[in-house]
Amino acid sequence: MSDADGAPSPARDLGARLAERIAAEGPISLAAFMSEALFDPRAGYYATRDPIGAGADYVTAPEVSQMFGELIGVWAVHCWREMGEPDAFDLVELGPGRGVMMADLLRAARIRPGFLAAAQVTLVEASPALQAVQAGVLASAPIGLRWSVRLETVARGRPLILIANEFLDCLPVRQFVRLADGWRERLVGLAPEDAGRLAFTFAAAPASSPEIALLPETLREAPEGAIVETRPGVGPLLDELGRRLNAQPGRALFVDYGPAESEPGDTFQAIRAHASKDPLGAPGERDLTARVDFAELAREARSRGLAVAGPMAQGRWLAALGLEARAEALIRARPRSRSAIVAQARRIAGPQTMGELFKALCVSSPSLPPPVGFAHG
Ligand code: SAH
Numbered sequence: 001m002s003d004a005d006g007a008p009s010p011a012r013d014l015g016a017r018l019a020e021r022i023a024a025e026g027p028i029s030l031a032a033f034m035s036e037a038l039f040d041p042r043a044g045y046y047a048t049r050d051p052i053g054a055g056a057d058y059v060t061a062p063e064v065s066q067m068f069g070e071l072i073g074v075w076a077v078h079c080w081r082e083m084g085e086p087d088a089f090d091l092v093e094l095g096p097g098r099g100v101m102m103a104d105l106l107r108a109a110r111i112r113p114g115f116l117a118a119a120q121v122t123l124v125e126a127s128p129a130l131q132a133v134q135a136g137v138l139a140s141a142p143i144g145l146r147w148s149v150r151l152e153t154v155a156r157g158r159p160l161i162l163i164a165n166e167f168l169d170c171l172p173v174r175q176f177v178r179l180a181d182g183w184r185e186r187l188v189g190l191a192p193e194d195a196g197r198l199a200f201t202f203a204a205a206p207a208s209s210p211e212i213a214l215l216p217e218t219l220r221e222a223p224e225g226a227i228v229e230t231r232p233g234v235g236p237l238l239d240e241l242g243r244r245l246n247a248q249p250g251r252a253l254f255v256d257y258g259p260a261e262s263e264p265g266d267t268f269q270a271i272r273a274h275a276s277k278d279p280l281g282a283p284g285e286r287d288l289t290a291r292v293d294f295a296e297l298a299r300e301a302r303s304r305g306l307a308v309a310g311p312m313a314q315g316r317w318l319a320a321l322g323l324e325a326r327a328e329a330l331i332r333a334r335p336r337s338r339s340a341i342v343a344q345a346r347r348i349a350g351p352q353t354m355g356e357l358f359k360a361l362c363v364s365s366p367s368l369p370p371p372v373g374f375a376h377g
Contacts, residue, residue, distance in 0.1 A: 014043035014284045027189035031172035037283035046127040062101035065344035069104025071321040083249040089159040091119040095167030099134030160250030169289040171233040183207040198280040216262040226264040242304030245365040258292035267291040301363045309362040309374035315355025320373045
């Protein structure tokens, strides 16, 4: 396919390629659609571009304010102390986006030179385009950095502090719908009136027992019409964390949007230029996410022998970590930016903005004490 001026358009080509594949092989799962649309090497949304920031498609908490990454830096230093100040540990970030959170974290961690001397930083990033952006943003980082496309390839055997902001929400989801005759998977097929256009459809056969077992237990008896989402990538990720955190002391912090309890609902969404769009339209050109089920994440972590703190609303969690004191310190240093700093703090912690919708959850080695910030969660 090509644009009107004749230039090739890899994104339109991706839509056409998916339509051809579906015409030949039948409908595909939503998870298969999401991974192609986000990570197709030629046209995937993350694989090919830098979508994050004020002028781009969406803004994340570390992009709103340096205070977010700084508080996570102070939190990470606490974790290191609770782990007995190991003189070598892995500091891993999953899905670092533009690399801003790690930059702010490392700057804040300068208060503890021992932490920086012990940390081996690895950025786990699947997108070559974003790896390049991260290398630029982190060019003056106080310590050396490594990259990996998967957590599994980061060498094991050392204590671990892992952080991930808005990483889980873009891991692909499958959807199941409760019909009169039981659960059925919701798939991506072709529109009946236009075979070039992708549209939702249902699997021909009811979901199998192993598929139904993937659904959160509390939702398996949901009423007819209910849609329930599952995220196949979470199990393997927690298997990997289970192996690491049961062998060495460590913690993994996940911050994302979603409810504390499992709820039914179709939350698969596309964002482009800060506006909501048809999630099946223009694959490769729109950010695709679905909310995180924190109850399920906690249950899966506990079933692997790990300790769980949270989920706790982002606003209360940041307050417990000292957001107010951090904002006051910044204002003292830059009095003329007072109103901007106050507005940033409200945006990342206010109940109407990110403070309630987003949650923090920490998964830890069972031997460690409860992590700071979550004590009253
Ligand atoms: N944490 C950043 C970016 C969030 S966007 C922030 O808060 O601003 C999601 C990030 O996760 C992107 O960097 C994306 O490329 C990366 N990502 C998504 N799925 C991934 C996967 N399976 N493996 C590695 N990185 C992934």
